[in-house]
Amino acid sequence: MMSEEQKGILYAAGSYVMWGVLPLYWKLIDGIQSYEILAHRIIWSLVFMILLVFFLGKTSELKIQTKSLFGEPKQALSLFIAAVVIAMNWGLFIWAVSNDHVMQASLGYYINPLMSILLGLFFMKERFTKVEWLAIALAAAGVFYMTLSLGVFPYISVLLAASFAIYGLLKKNIRIDAIYTILLECLFTLPFALIGLVYLKSINMSHFGMNQDSFILLFSGALTAIPLIMFTAGARRIPLSLIGFLQYIGPTLMLIQSVFLFNEQFTITHLITFGLIWTGLILYSISKIMTYRRQKRI
Template sequence: MSSRPAPSQARIGFFAGMGAYLIWGVMPLYLRLLHGVPAQDVLAHRILWSVLVVVLLIAGLRGWDKVVAALRQPRLLLMLFASAVCITVNWFVYTWAVLAGHVIDTSLGYFINPLVSVLFGVVLLGERLSRLQWVAVALAALGVAVLAVERGALPLVSLGLALSFGIYGLIRKQAAVDAATGLFVETLMLAPFAAVWIVGTPHGFTGWPAPTLITLALGGVATAVPLLLFGIAARRLPLSTLGLMQYMAPTMVLVEAVLIFGEVLDPARLAAFCCIWAGLAVYTLSLRRTA
């Protein structure tokens, strides 16, 4: 019996995956609309509005039984709190970097991320890599080293994004919970901190102009919708297909950084990108051979 998804299911998965990565790909354009709003304020609003969006989503899916079951598992709650901390770090670094004009560095971080996840699998989960996969990881490390030597410091934004999202994925891989329930519990845990932060700011909840408030509220949609679409795609597409699609978002972000935001792809960055792209090509080849 074939393990391939039915054509109709694969089509649904493909368009869901495309939707998720397209939204993530245009995220810098959305965040630039909030220029002038501190990154920590954007993050706090994003968390609170995400809670509301996910509540509506779970109500529509009639998924409250899953939420109640998750809240009764102390070990699962501890894992989701850890993943919530990781995704908070990831969201903040990304938001700050985009608003501060480091969009290319965010693109580099998400190109590194798949190979960081592979390395985590080896170190923490005891997974084994083929020779080609080791070559891929080595090429990514070389790309980071090129930047570190040229700048005299590690590319902290890129590594921060790759490591925080890699750890987040690692934790969520071990947590027995669906995407919507997990996101609800994570944002529910973060909501009190976000609310306290917003109350303590000069603008509070309603001090921003109406267009800014609407844009901040859209952060909840921009967070929840692509995660839901990604969950749909992950259940309906082969891992190799999904793995190739994930390069869409950082590619779009890189193009936006250079053509729209006017950032410079200097020789060191270009060399680092070339190393990492080569590593991703080798890794993709290894997946195809395994398949």
């Protein structure tokens, strides 16, 4: 019989593995425009979430929580902005994979926890430890070194990290269950998805029909929703410090794929850049574990 913590580890690790192998999935349809893939991802995620809520018998709870959300305009606005931000994050990630920038995407998700710390400083007035300052400085040094060495700012990495960190910040104070927020986020961005698909259809550039690509687009909804649900189930059962370790599964899998499957170059510049960021993340993780243990003793 598995303990609740073991189940939590399994759920959380499973969600990060699914996120980590997403590049393989998007590569199957990299001949399709990124916007069309994004639009279908939004639509089929919404369909999947509606079916899930219906089969779980939670339609009445959805109505109650939605009414509660719109009873607080600030929360509703935060969720709408979060929906737009995560859609932009999805779109940029799909574009990065389609254009052979999986390594930059990987770098972005390594930077993400440190970007979240920065947002915590500016918007939540959180205090940093010296170790956390050092971790951020090392990550910044890594990005700066790559920019100087390659002559190109890693904008994909920074935008992916920033958008996901902003999304997390916006969701921090939204007081409705994750299953409903995912559904509402897709609902908020549905008009943009539909307008885009109608336009593509009008100029005969739509790929959706009776073909293999259409089935891949169709299942993108489940592939989006399932890891989010698994992550939510895992996060409720295990400490935040453990989540902090497990979250590096995703970008590590992306990095491995970029080098060994997609033949992206991993030069000495990349090694130094990733090395600086990895060192920062190790220090940050150790700091969080020590803080968690101290709080547990108290």
